Amino acid sequence: MRKATKAAARSARIRCAIYTRKSHEEGLEQDYNSLDAQRDACEAYILSQKHEGWSCLPEMYDDGGISGATMERPALTRLLADIEAGRIDTVVVYKVDRLTRSLGDFAKIVEVFDVHGVSFVSVTQQFNTTTSMGRLTLNMLLSFAQFEREVTGERIRDKIAASKKKGMWMGGLPPLGxxxxxxxxxxxxxxxxxxxxxxxxxxxxxxxxxxxxxxxxxxxxxxxxxxxxxxxxxxxxxxxxxxxxxxxxxxxxxxxxxxxxxxxxxxxxxxxxxxxxxxxxxxxxxxxxxxTGVGAAQPSLLAGLIHDDAGARMIPSHANKKGTRYRYYVSRGLVRGRRSDAPRGRRVPAGDLEVLVENRLRQFLASEAEVFGAIESQITDVNECTELFARAADLADRWPSLTPRDRRAVISTLVERIDVLRETLEIRILPSRLPAVLRDGNEWRHRTQPAEADSPSVTLMVPARLKRTGMETRLLIDGVGSGARRKPDHSLCRVLVHAHRYHAMVMHNGGRTMADLAAEAGVGGSYFSRILRLGFLAPDIVTAVLRDRHPVELTAKRLANEVRLPGAWEEQRTLLGID
The missing domain is CATH 3.90.1750.20 (Putative Large Serine Recombinase; Chain B, Domain 2)
Structure with a gap:
C-alpha cells in the first residue's frame, strides 16, 4: 500500500532539473548569454508537459566555460549528487552534447540515471532513454559528437604545428623581454x-x-x-x-x-x-x-659506469644513521623493486669501490708498460711517446690533489664500464681517449660524454672478492689492489677507545665496584665487562685496527661479543685472523 501511494505521488509530480553548459567563456559576461537561452528553451519544454505533472526545480546547474570532454564540472557534480540523493526525477538539456561529448562518460552518466530511476530528455532531440531504440540513437549521436571533438582537436593541433613551423607566435603569456x-x-x-x-x-x-x-x-x-x-x-x-x-x-x-x-x-x-x-x-x-653528486662532500665518482655480475647497472644510494652518511652502489633492481625481484643484486660500499678503481687507474697511468700497451697502435713518434709517459705519470702523481669534479671527469672520459664480479673487478678503459687527455690537461674538464668513435677497450683487472659481512657485502682486496685501503673502521676504533677508557677507570676505581663504574660510564654491567677485556689486546692488533689492516670480517660487533678472547697475544692474533 505504501509503495502504491509513493508511486502515485511521484506520477503526480515529476521534478525536472535543467542542465546547461557552454564550452568557452566568451560571451558569458553578457546580460543574456547562451546558458540563459538554453535554460529558457528547457523551461518552455517543461511547461508544455505540465499536464503530465512536470515541474521545474529552482536549482540551477550551469557550467560556463567548461569543455564537455571532462566530467570534472562543478554543476554536473552537483547534479549527480542530487540524483543520488533522490531529489530529481528527470534531467532536461537543450542538446545531448551539452551533457557530455564523450561516449564513455555518457555511459557512466546513464548508469547513474538508471540506478536511481531518473529519465533523460533532450529538448531539440526527442529521445526516450527507457527504450533500446532511444539508447541506440543517443549512442550514435554521442559517437558523432565525440568524433567531431576529436577532429576539431586534431585540426587545431595541426594548425598550431604548421604556424609554429613558419615561426609564428601562437599566443600565451609573452616572456620577460x-x-x-x-x-x-x-x-x-x-x-x-x-x-x-x-x-x-x-x-x-x-x-x-x-x-x-x-x-x-x-x-x-x-x-x-x-x-x-x-x-x-x-x-x-x-x-x-x-x-x-x-x-x-x-x-x-x-x-x-x-x-x-x-x-x-x-x-x-x-x-x-x-x-x-x-x-x-x-x-x-x-x-x-x-x-653524479660531484658537488657533494662525498660524491659518487663512478655513477653511470658500474654493473654487477648479472649485467645490471648499479646506481648510487646512501643511508643516514646518527648523522653519518653511508654511501653505496646498489643494483638497480634492489633500489626500484623488491629484494625478491632481484636475488642476485649487489650492495657494495662506495668508498671501497672508488678507492679500488682510483688506485688501479693511478697504477695504470704510472706504468709505462701498461700505457704503451694500450696506445701502441696510436703512436708513431718515439718523442711523442716519451712525452705521453711523462704526462701520464704526472697525472697519477697529481691525482690526490684533483677536485672531485676533475676526478669524475677523468674517470668518465677514460672508463667505458666497470663490472663488479664475484672474484674480480674489471675496469674497461678506452685507449683512444688517453692521448687527447694527456696532451691537453684541461680537455677532460669538459668531456663527460663518449666520443663518437672509439677503438676497442682495454680491461684492467683487480682481484677483489665479494664477501658477506654482517648486513652488507664488502670487498676483500689482494694482489694488484692491495694498496687500495679503506678508511679506518670508526665503529672498531670507538670500541677500542671505550676499552682503554674502561681500563683506566678500573685502575683508578677508588674502591668502587664494577657496577658503579658501569653506571658512571652510562652502560650496562655486561657490556662494561666485555669491552673491558679488549683493553688487553696485543698492541699490534690495536695498530692493525687503527690502520685498517685487519680482516674485513672483523667488525665491532664481533669483537665486542668475542667471549673466547684469550689472554695470550699470539692466540688473539690467530683467533682474530691478524698476522
Whole structure:
C-alpha cells in the first residue's frame, strides 16, 4: 500500500532539473548569454508537459566555460549528487552534447540515471532513454559528437604545428623581454637588458643560487602584467625555477619551439649565439654534477659506469644513521623493486669501490708498460711517446690533489664500464681517449660524454672478492689492489677507545665496584665487562685496527661479543685472523 501511494505521488509530480553548459567563456559576461537561452528553451519544454505533472526545480546547474570532454564540472557534480540523493526525477538539456561529448562518460552518466530511476530528455532531440531504440540513437549521436571533438582537436593541433613551423607566435603569456603587438612578439628593450644581464651573470657565476641572490639584492623582478580586468600579476622577485626556464628558453634565440623541435621565429633574438652556447654548456655541466653528486662532500665518482655480475647497472644510494652518511652502489633492481625481484643484486660500499678503481687507474697511468700497451697502435713518434709517459705519470702523481669534479671527469672520459664480479673487478678503459687527455690537461674538464668513435677497450683487472659481512657485502682486496685501503673502521676504533677508557677507570676505581663504574660510564654491567677485556689486546692488533689492516670480517660487533678472547697475544692474533 505504501509503495502504491509513493508511486502515485511521484506520477503526480515529476521534478525536472535543467542542465546547461557552454564550452568557452566568451560571451558569458553578457546580460543574456547562451546558458540563459538554453535554460529558457528547457523551461518552455517543461511547461508544455505540465499536464503530465512536470515541474521545474529552482536549482540551477550551469557550467560556463567548461569543455564537455571532462566530467570534472562543478554543476554536473552537483547534479549527480542530487540524483543520488533522490531529489530529481528527470534531467532536461537543450542538446545531448551539452551533457557530455564523450561516449564513455555518457555511459557512466546513464548508469547513474538508471540506478536511481531518473529519465533523460533532450529538448531539440526527442529521445526516450527507457527504450533500446532511444539508447541506440543517443549512442550514435554521442559517437558523432565525440568524433567531431576529436577532429576539431586534431585540426587545431595541426594548425598550431604548421604556424609554429613558419615561426609564428601562437599566443600565451609573452616572456620577460617581449610584448605582444598584432599577435607578434616585439622586443621590450628595457626588459631585454634584464634578460641579457641574467644570461651574462649566470655565465660568470655558474650558479642559479648565486644569480638569484644577486638579482634579489638589485631589485630585479619578473614581468609585470595587467589583464583586461585591471588585475596586476608579476613584478615579484624571480624564483629559481623561473630562472632555470629563462636560461633555457629558445625564444630568446629567436626560435619558436613546438614539442622537441625549434624553428626560426618571426621575432628578433635577444641573446646572441655565443652567450647562449656558453650558458647551455654551464647548465649541462651543472646538471651532470648534480646527477653524479660531484658537488657533494662525498660524491659518487663512478655513477653511470658500474654493473654487477648479472649485467645490471648499479646506481648510487646512501643511508643516514646518527648523522653519518653511508654511501653505496646498489643494483638497480634492489633500489626500484623488491629484494625478491632481484636475488642476485649487489650492495657494495662506495668508498671501497672508488678507492679500488682510483688506485688501479693511478697504477695504470704510472706504468709505462701498461700505457704503451694500450696506445701502441696510436703512436708513431718515439718523442711523442716519451712525452705521453711523462704526462701520464704526472697525472697519477697529481691525482690526490684533483677536485672531485676533475676526478669524475677523468674517470668518465677514460672508463667505458666497470663490472663488479664475484672474484674480480674489471675496469674497461678506452685507449683512444688517453692521448687527447694527456696532451691537453684541461680537455677532460669538459668531456663527460663518449666520443663518437672509439677503438676497442682495454680491461684492467683487480682481484677483489665479494664477501658477506654482517648486513652488507664488502670487498676483500689482494694482489694488484692491495694498496687500495679503506678508511679506518670508526665503529672498531670507538670500541677500542671505550676499552682503554674502561681500563683506566678500573685502575683508578677508588674502591668502587664494577657496577658503579658501569653506571658512571652510562652502560650496562655486561657490556662494561666485555669491552673491558679488549683493553688487553696485543698492541699490534690495536695498530692493525687503527690502520685498517685487519680482516674485513672483523667488525665491532664481533669483537665486542668475542667471549673466547684469550689472554695470550699470539692466540688473539690467530683467533682474530691478524698476522
Amino acid at each position: 617581449y610584448d605582444v603587438r598584432d599577435r607578434k612578439l616585439v622586443v621590450n628593450h628595457r626588459e631585454a637588458e634584464t634578460v641579457r644581464r641574467v644570461y651574462r651573470r649566470y655565465a660568470v657565476l655558474g650558479s642559479v643560487w648565486a644569480l638569484k641572490d644577486e638579482l634579489d639584492r638589485d631589485g630585479i623582478v619578473s614581468k609585470l602584467r595587467i589583464d583586461k580586468y585591471g588585475r596586476r600579476t608579476g613584478g615579484k622577485p624571480l624564483a629559481r625555477g623561473a630562472l632555470y626556464l629563462m636560461l633555457q628558453n629558445r625564444i630568446y634565440r629567436g626560435k619558436i619551439v613546438h614539442k622537441e623541435n625549434s624553428y626560426p621565429g618571426d621575432h628578433d633574438a635577444i641573446i646572441d649565439e655565443t652567450l647562449w652556447d656558453e650558458v647551455q654548456r654551464k647548465l649541462t655541466d651543472n646538471r651532470i654534477d648534480r646527477a
